[in-house]
Amino acid sequence: MQAADGWLVRVRPPLGRMTAVQAHLLADVAEQDGNGQISLTNRGNVQLRGFTLEAAQAFPQRMIAAGLGQPDPEAERRLALQVSPLAGIDPACATETVLCAEALRNGLIDHPELSALPDKFGFCVDGGGFFPTGSLRADIMLQAMESPVPTEAGWRVVCGSSSSAPQIVQEAVQAALALAEAFVKRGETQRPLREPSVGERLFAETGLECVSATVAEMHGINQPTPRAGHLTGSAYAAVAPLGRLTAATLRSCAEVAQEGDGLLRMTPWSGLVLSGLKKTPEISGMITQSDDARLRVYACIGAPGCAQSAGDVGRDALALAPFLPDKADLHVSGCRKGCAHPGAATVTLVARGEGYGVVQHGKAGDEPIRILPKTEDVRAFLQALPKGDV
Template sequence: MTTAPSVRGWCPGLHTPMEAADGWLVRVRPPLGRLSAAQARIVARAARVHGNGLIELTSRGNLQLRGLTPRSARAFARDMAEAGLASTDAATEARRGLLLSPLAGIDPDAAPDAPAIMQALDAALAGAASLRGLPAKFVIAVECGGYMPAGTLRADIVVRAQGTGWLVVCGARALPCPAAAIAPTVLALAHALAASGGRPLRDPALGTQAFAHLGLLEATQAAPPAAHNIPCLAGPLPGHAMGAVLPPGPMEADLLDAVAQWSMQAGNGHMRITPLRRAIVFEDCATAPPLPGLITHADDPRLRISACIGARGCACAARDVIADATLLAPALPARATLHVSGCPKGCAHPGPADITLVAQVDGYGLCPHGRAADTPVDNGLSLAQIQHIVRDWPRNLTTPRNGRTQPA
C-alpha cells in the first residue's frame, strides 16, 4: 500500500527555476554529459555570484545550483548559454532531456558509435520546434554496453546497444534499428507520445501504442534487462578513466574549481557529469583526485547512501537528513543500500532501497525494501533506534518498535 506524496512546485530547469527554502533552484545540463575544465570553473563562479555557492549533482546528470533569486537565475541562464552549456531558447533547452552512458566513447568494450548517435539525437530534438506536450520529466537515454550493463539508465525511450546492432526500447516494446535510423525513429516516437501526455517509464503500454500508431508492427516484446547492481564509478574505470563520487549532499563551488584543476593536471581537461550516484568521471586520467569531499574507494559505505538536501534547503523536509545519513554510514553493512529522505517525495532516490527512512516531525518512518512514498511499517523512530536497525541488517524489519504502526 502506498500513499501519494505531497508534491510542491516542479522540477527546476535552466529557464524554469523553482523556489526552495534556501532560495531558487536552477539546473544546467552539460551537452552529452561532458564538461570542460573551463566550463566547470564558469559554473563554480556562477554558483558564488548568482547563488549561495552550493552545487548538487542530480539523477539526470544535471548540475543544480541553490540560493538564487529570480533575477540572478536569468543572469545564470545567460552565462550558461555563453559558455556553450545551454540554449538561450527555453523550449529548445527543455527538449534536451538526454542521458548518455558515462563511459560512452572511452570504454573499449562499449559500442563505439554511441556518441555519434547521441549527437544526432541532440540535434534532432533541438530542431524539433513542433515537439510540444512531452511531460517535464520525459527522458531519452543511450546505453552502449561494456562496463555499464543494459538497464543502468532508466528512461522513457532507451536506445540500447545489442550485439553489433541497436534496439529502440519504449515501454514494453523494442525495435531493432540501424544507427542511421535511430534519431528519426526516436523523434517519431516522441511526437506520438506527446499526444498522450504520458510516460512509458510509468506506463509501459504507452510504448506499445506509440509503435502501433507509427505502423512499426515489427516491434517485439522488450526483454527486461537482467537484474544487476549499478557498477561502481569510484576509482579506476575502463578506457583510462578515473571516477570520483560526491557524498550525499551538495558540494561547495570551491570543490568544483578543484575538480576542474585536477582534470587539467591529471587528465585531458574534460570530465563526465553522470546520472548515476553523484559520480564524476575524469577522462584520460590514471590517478584518483586527492580532494577532500570526493569518494574514490569502492568500499566506502557512502556510495550506497542517498539523501536529499533536507531541512537546510527544503521546506518540505522535516529533518537535516544529510547529517543523519552521514552518521549512519559507518553502521551500514556491506551491499545494503540506504535512502534517507526529507519527505515522502523521495527526490534523491525515486526507486526502492534496502532501508528507506522518511523524516517525520518526531523521528523517521521506516520503509524496508521500499520507496519514500510507501506507507512506513513503523513511525517516529529515533536515530538511536535506526542505528540499531541499520547495524543489524538484514533482519525482519516488519516488527513495530514503538507501537506507532501503519499496515505494511
C-alpha cells in the same frame, strides 16, 4: 525554480560533458551569485542553489555564452538526454555512441513540437561496454547491440515494453523521434518509463515494427550501483556524497580533469568521470574509493532547502552511513514523496515530527513498521540488522 533556500538554477551539459574551463565558471557563479552549494543529479544535470531572482534571471545568458545552454529555452527544455559516460574512452562501448547521441540531440533541437512532452520525459543513448547495455534508464532508449560485423545495423529503440529491430544510427534516431511525436499526438499522460504498456501503443501509432522488450531492456536491470575509483583504462569516477558538493570541490575536480583530457563526464549516479589519469585522484569532498558506505546512501535536499522536509535528512544520512551493513542501502527522505530514490531500499527512513518512520525493503510512501524518535535509535536499528538482510 524557487526553493526554500533561494532560487535554483540548472545546467544540462551537452552530451553529459563539460570542459574544465566550464566547470571553473560554474564554481565561480555558484560562489558569486548563489550560496556555493551544487548538486549533481541522477539525470546528469548540475544544479546551483541560493540565487536571488535577479541572479537567476541573468544565469541563462551566461551559460549560453559559455556553451552550456541553448538560446531557445524551449529547445533547451527538450534536451533531456543521457549518454553512456564512458563513450569515446571505453573500447568496449559502441564506437557510434557519440555519433548517435549527437544525431539525437540535433533532432530534438529541430523538433519544436516535442516541447509538449512532459518535463521529466527523457531519452538516453546507451552504448554498453564497461557499463553494460541497460545501465541507463529513460522513456525512449537507444541501445547498442553486439554485432560481429561493425557495419551492420546495431541499434535498437526501446520504449516501455516494446523494442524495435536492429537499425543503423540514422534510422534508430528517426524512430526515437517518431515515438516521441506519437506520444504528443496521442495525448498520453503516462510516461513509458512509468507505464511500460505505453510503448506498444506508440509503436502502433508510428507503424514501426516492434517486439516485446526484455526486463533488462525495459527497466535497466543492469543499472550499476554508484561506482567510485578506477573504472577502466585511464578513467576514474569521483562521486559527490548524496550528489552534493561545494563550489570549491567542483573547482578541485576541474583541476584534476586538466591533468587528464580536460573533460568532466556526468554519470547517472551523481558522479563525474575523469579520464587520462595515471592513478586514482584524491579530491576533498568527493568519494573516490569503491568501498565507501556513502555510495549506498540516498537523501533529498531536506531542510532547509525544501520546505516540505521534516528534517535535515542529508546530515543524518551521512552520519548513519558507517553503521549500514555491507551490501545494504539506505534511503533517508524528508517526506513520503521519496524524491531522492523512488525505488525500494533495504531501509527507508521517512522524517516526521516525532522522528523517523522505518520502512524495510520498501519505498518512502509505504507504511512504516515502526517510529524511531532519535537518530541514536536508528543507528541501533541499523547495527542490529542481520548481515544477510539486503
